[in-house]
Amino acid sequence: MTSVYIDVAVPVPLRQTFTYTHDSPLPAGVRVSVPFGNRKLIGVVVGMLTEVADTSRLKAVAAVLDEQPVLDATQLSLSRWLWQYYHHAPGEVMHTVLPVKLRKGDSATPAPQTWYRVTATGAATAADTLSRAPRQAACLQMLQAEPASQASIKAQFSMAVIKALSERALIEAYEAAAPVNDNAWLSQFKVGEKPRPDSQQAVAIAAIHQQAGKFAPFLLEGVTGSGKTEVYLQAIEDVLAAGQQVLILVPEIGLTPQTVARFTRRFGIEVAVLHSQITDAARLQVWHQARHGEIGIVIGTRSAIFTPLKRPGMIIVDEEHDESFKQQDGLRYHARDLAVMRASTEHIPLVLGSATPSLETLNNALSQRYQHLQLTQRAAGAVATMQHLLDVRDQPMRFGLAEGTLTLMRQHLSQGNQVLVFVNRRGYAPALLCHHCGHTETCRRCERPYTVHCAQQRLQCHHCGATRPMPTRCEQCASTELVTAGIGTEQLEQGLAQLFPASAQVRIDSDSIRGKDKLQTILDDINKQAFQLLIGTQILSKGHHFPHVTLVVVVDCDGALFSGDYRAPEKLAQLVTQLAGRAGRASKPGEMWLQTHNPQHPLLQDLVNNGYAHFARHALLERKMAQLPPFCAQVIIRAEAMEGDVAWRFLTDSQQRLAHQHVTLIGPMPSLIEKRQGRFRFMLVLQSSRRKVLHEHLRLSLPVITALPDAAKVRWSVDVDPTDFS
Ligand SMILES: Nc1ncnc2c1ncn2[C@@H]1O[C@H](COP(=O)(O)OP(=O)(O)OP(=O)(O)O)[C@@H](O)[C@H]1O
Numbered sequence: 001m002t003s004v005y006i007d008v009a010v011p012v013p014l015r016q017t018f019t020y021t022h023d024s025p026l027p028a029g030v031r032v033s034v035p036f037g038n039r040k041l042i043g044v045v046v047g048m049l050t051e052v053a054d055t056s057r058l059k060a061v062a063a064v065l066d067e068q069p070v071l072d073a074t075q076l077s078l079s080r081w082l083w084q085y086y087h088h089a090p091g092e093v094m095h096t097v098l099p100v101k102l103r104k105g106d107s108a109t110p111a112p113q114t115w116y117r118v119t120a121t122g123a124a125t126a127a128d129t130l131s132r133a134p135r136q137a138a139c140l141q142m143l144q145a146e147p148a149s150q151a152s153i154k155a156q157f158s159m160a161v162i163k164a165l166s167e168r169a170l171i172e173a174y175e176a177a178a179p180v181n182d183n184a185w186l187s188q189f190k191v192g193e194k195p196r197p198d199s200q201q202a203v204a205i206a207a208i209h210q211q212a213g214k215f216a217p218f219l220l221e222g223v224t225g226s227g228k229t230e231v232y233l234q235a236i237e238d239v240l241a242a243g244q245q246v247l248i249l250v251p252e253i254g255l256t257p258q259t260v261a262r263f264t265r266r267f268g269i270e271v272a273v274l275h276s277q278i279t280d281a282a283r284l285q286v287w288h289q290a291r292h293g294e295i296g297i298v299i300g301t302r303s304a305i306f307t308p309l310k311r312p313g314m315i316i317v318d319e320e321h322d323e324s325f326k327q328q329d330g331l332r333y334h335a336r337d338l339a340v341m342r343a344s345t346e347h348i349p350l351v352l353g354s355a356t357p358s359l360e361t362l363n364n365a366l367s368q369r370y371q372h373l374q375l376t377q378r379a380a381g382a383v384a385t386m387q388h389l390l391d392v393r394d395q396p397m398r399f400g401l402a403e404g405t406l407t408l409m410r411q412h413l414s415q416g417n418q419v420l421v422f423v424n425r426r427g428y429a430p431a432l433l434c435h436h437c438g439h440t441e442t443c444r445r446c447e448r449p450y451t452v453h454c455a456q457q458r459l460q461c462h463h464c465g466a467t468r469p470m471p472t473r474c475e476q477c478a479s480t481e482l483v484t485a486g487i488g489t490e491q492l493e494q495g496l497a498q499l500f501p502a503s504a505q506v507r508i509d510s511d512s513i514r515g516k517d518k519l520q521t522i523l524d525d526i527n528k529q530a531f532q533l534l535i536g537t538q539i540l541s542k543g544h545h546f547p548h549v550t551l552v553v554v555v556d557c558d559g560a561l562f563s564g565d566y567r568a569p570e571k572l573a574q575l576v577t578q579l580a581g582r583a584g585r586a587s588k589p590g591e592m593w594l595q596t597h598n599p600q601h602p603l604l605q606d607l608v609n610n611g612y613a614h615f616a617r618h619a620l621l622e623r624k625m626a627q628l629p630p631f632c633a634q635v636i637i638r639a640e641a642m643e644g645d646v647a648w649r650f651l652t653d654s655q656q657r658l659a660h661q662h663v664t665l666i667g668p669m670p671s672l673i674e675k676r677q678g679r680f681r682f683m684l685v686l687q688s689s690r691r692k693v694l695h696e697h698l699r700l701s702l703p704v705i706t707a708l709p710d711a712a713k714v715r716w717s718v719d720v721d722p723t724d725f726s
Pocket residue numbers: 195196197198201222223224225226227228229230231355379380543544581
């Protein structure tokens with residue numbers, strides 16, 4: 001028997017595929033169990049090889065797990081793009097693309113279900129002879145018409161009814177696969193009430209319609225509250241009516257039941273939801289349904305981009321600037337960029353929407369690679385939030401707030417409105433110091449001050465999560481005079497309770513919203529005006545609709561002005577603009593005040609006076625002059641180790657191997673967070689105005705770097721198009 005050579009992506013951290021023999025050809029996308037070292041691993045067939053140089057050491061495929069490929073052509077081609085573009089191990093890419101249960105080897109055909117049908121006696125029994133048991137009679141009648149799954153019977157009848165009929169041998173159970181209900185959702189599809197689009201919305205909707213069935217990327221740049229979601233809704237209407245499916249990506253925290261409800265209400269169909277809290281079983285079910293065309297709309301966070309669609313019609317990425325779309329470990333892909341690749345592979349339109357587009361996307365729109373759609377007015381008559389700087393130099397401060405700010409808060413509260421106070425730190429205070437000797441309590445593994453958490457009476461390191469009880473004495477001089485420095489959400493909450501005892505307040509940060517549906521309950525209560533003062537972190541900035549908020553206060557915006565991260569101004573501008581967007585969304589106009597020690601700072605001036613759109617275009621010019629992304633391609637090689645000099649040496653050696661006339665090498669240098677969890681962290685930045693040249697050079701150099709003597713002693717990784725320099 002002649003054997004064939006199979007190319008398999010095996011889940012090991014090596015940048016290559018592996019060859020195995022098998023007695024017959026296997027299609028790409030089928031899972032196989034293969035021997036690897038002394039283990040058996042589940043890999044995915046990615047192709048066949050006709051010639052292999054050395055066949056003597058090849059092993060055979062141990063078992064074939066699927067009859068049909070579990071990955072379709074689109075997913076296979078995106079996987080290949082992912083491992084090539086991100087220079088990542090193919091087997092690990094495959095495992096990111098597959099649902100967890102399939103990675104582990106579960107069957108890819110849905111588990112059979114229990115069904116019931118009538119027996120011969122059951123068929124011959126007139127239901128009204130059971131008149132003393134009307135529920136049984138009704139159930140029998142239903143099954144006489146057609147068999148039904150246990151799940152669907154239980155929606156109407158109790159298990160006792162089923163049991164009674166079975167015992168009388170009128171019905172019987174059997175196992176069968178769930179039938180594929182391809183496009184069944186279309187029978188429920190019905191467009192609900194919708195507003196008339198304003199002229200800008202109408203232009204956007206028409207432009208998207210025109211490109212149906214073609215690859216066409218759009219940037220929908222619409223100020224906060226301008227009705228972007230309404231554009232999505234009306235743009236996908238025809239797509240769904242034609243029986244095609246829509247995939248919508250949203251930021252992790254933006255995926256609220258309200259968002260989902262808006263789509264369900266409009267179209268009357270079930271919407272599949274995917275996010276990090278979904279169980280593996282539920283995730284697999286959505287994967288099956290989407291793949292077989294049983295579901296019309298899938299809304300999900302980053303990894304939902306891997307959901308297979310039988311009849312793809314459109315992809316939407318809402319808040320496309322959001323950082324949660326970039327994975328920051330393992331396969332460091334950007335879901336927005338993958339969405340572009342996917343839409344191009346599937347020949348469908350892609351809508352990237354944001355009030356604060358990333359500079360990358362904005363540049364693509366301004367250079368006409370993407371069609372640029374703009375919504376410059378708020379919908380339904382709401383007016384833009386006015387933004388102002390509040391100079392706090394020399395001002396007495398109470399709990400981080402200047403007297404001027406407190407006066408404004410009093411005014412808004414007395415008019416029955418809500419006030420949102422933003423502070424970028426959770427916990428009570430970002431540091432605990434000794435008033436006697438000046439010593440700061442520091443996490444030894446990260447060399448960063450501990451954050452004080454009063455509620456739990458503990459110190460917590462926000463870099464590694466380590467916690468310890470609150471000390472009563474300074475560990476250096478034993479003085480008991482320990483004081484906190486700086487302000488966090490907890491402290492602000494306590495302070496505001498003193499200053500505004502008549503106003504109910506709520507704190508929203510990752511500590512206070514822990515637990516299922518907690519955030520949702522809080523958001524609902526806010527809109528029922530159960531609270532007047534909203535205190536919180538970034539979470540508050542993400543897409544929420546707060547009709548009663550008229551004042552937004554930013555406690556401190558100076559930190560980001562002097563950051564070592566060239567993306568910090570962009571991030572600050574996005575945050576401030578999104579926060580401002582929470583106010584004045586309904587009939588009441590809103591205002592925003594930013595407390596600062598740098599009221600003349602050009603960035604703040606530009607943002608406050610001219611808005612994000614102007615700021616972003618100016619920031620793009622600056623990036624162009626400095627030859628920074630998106631005007632160059634960047635890759636970071638990071639290395640970390642317990643012994644700093646080993647990581648340093650590894651990157652220095654790498655740097656020598658990476659020399660190239662068209663690639664600029666910066667570093668090695670310490671990462672912005674130099675030490676975390678006891679490891680010293682460094683990075684080497686590669687930059688080039690020629691993306692292709694950079695990638696090809698990296699592809700050829702990585703085997704050399706992998707073979708360096710220190711490579712096995714450090715943790716190192718490749719980050720393509722990095723967004724985070726910490
Ligand atoms: N054409 C319209 N006529 C009347 N009301 C509209 C229209 N378009 C949108 N709205 C309403 O205006 C509000 C804001 O719209 P929407 O949520 O779609 O904006 P958005 O741009 O997605 O908001 P954000 O990005 O700030 O979250 C919603 O309450 C929506 O129902």
